[in-house]
Amino acid sequence: MKNGGEEFIILHIESQGSGGGSLPERMNHYRCLIYSHYRREPVALAIITDGHKHEERLYSHSLFGTKCLYEYNNLVLADLDDDELLSSDNPVDFTLYAGKCASRSKKEIQNFNYLRTLTKLLTERGWSRDEKRDLMLFIARILYLRDEELRTQHREYYKQLTREGKNMPRSFLVEMEEEEVEQRGIEKGKEEMAREMARNLLADGVSPDIVAKSASMSVEQIRALAN
Numbered sequence: 001m002k003n004g005g006e007e008f009i010i011l012h013i014e015s016q017g018s019g020g021g022s023l024p025e026r027m028n029h030y031r032c033l034i035y036s037h038y039r040r041e042p043v044a045l046a047i048i049t050d051g052h053k054h055e056e057r058l059y060s061h062s063l064f065g066t067k068c069l070y071e072y073n074n075l076v077l078a079d080l081d082d083d084e085l086l087s088s089d090n091p092v093d094f095t096l097y098a099g100k101c102a103s104r105s106k107k108e109i110q111n112f113n114y115l116r117t118l119t120k121l122l123t124e125r126g127w128s129r130d131e132k133r134d135l136m137l138f139i140a141r142i143l144y145l146r147d148e149e150l151r152t153q154h155r156e157y158y159k160q161l162t163r164e165g166k167n168m169p170r171s172f173l174v175e176m177e178e179e180e181v182e183q184r185g186i187e188k189g190k191e192e193m194a195r196e197m198a199r200n201l202l203a204d205g206v207s208p209d210i211v212a213k214s215a216s217m218s219v220e221q222i223r224a225l226a227n
Helices: 023-038 082-087 091-104 108-123 129-142 148-163 171-203 208-215 219-226
Strands: 011-016 043-048 058-063 066-071 073-076
Touching: 011 023, 023 043, 023 058, 023 066, 082 091, 091 108, 091 129, 108 129, 108 148, 171 208, 171 219, 208 219
Parallel strands: 011 043, 043 073
Antiparallel strands: 058 066
């Protein structure tokens, strides 16, 4: 601590976008799990990423005279000033700006342009190579590119910056490619699980329309599985 003392702090950070369900209930649910495991109350922060949406900052419950009130910190990305975030020397502010970019982006090409801009800005910062590598990996997750051609273009842009003598970690490219391989494996596994669930539902006589909604697939894909 700043006063010289020491404190064991558990920080619970939760993000909330559109369609995220009840944030207060989720915050309280995880508080209960954390306390059950550590027997310590967490310091909680909710990060609101859905435009200017302002969620409740507390969970309350009352039943037959028993009352529970849990209030937590709330950060709305849309309320943060872009210029202040970009002029800050705090790496966390850099990632918050990346989060704002992701919340504004509607198409993958916008993610690509934001990622390109942030990469260039990162070369101009005086942070260490390890710090820059960690930040690059983090913002690459926030502004994740699914399109292989765009990922290739981003890697080429990064190589160009290193050739120009920018102080950027070369190991980032290897780690980014490893993460991409892992992400593709996860996505492939999810797709296979959805197909397996659809096959089981079809075998039980569930209609293709209902199966399509349950498996988040098109009716055409479900009918193809049935055949």
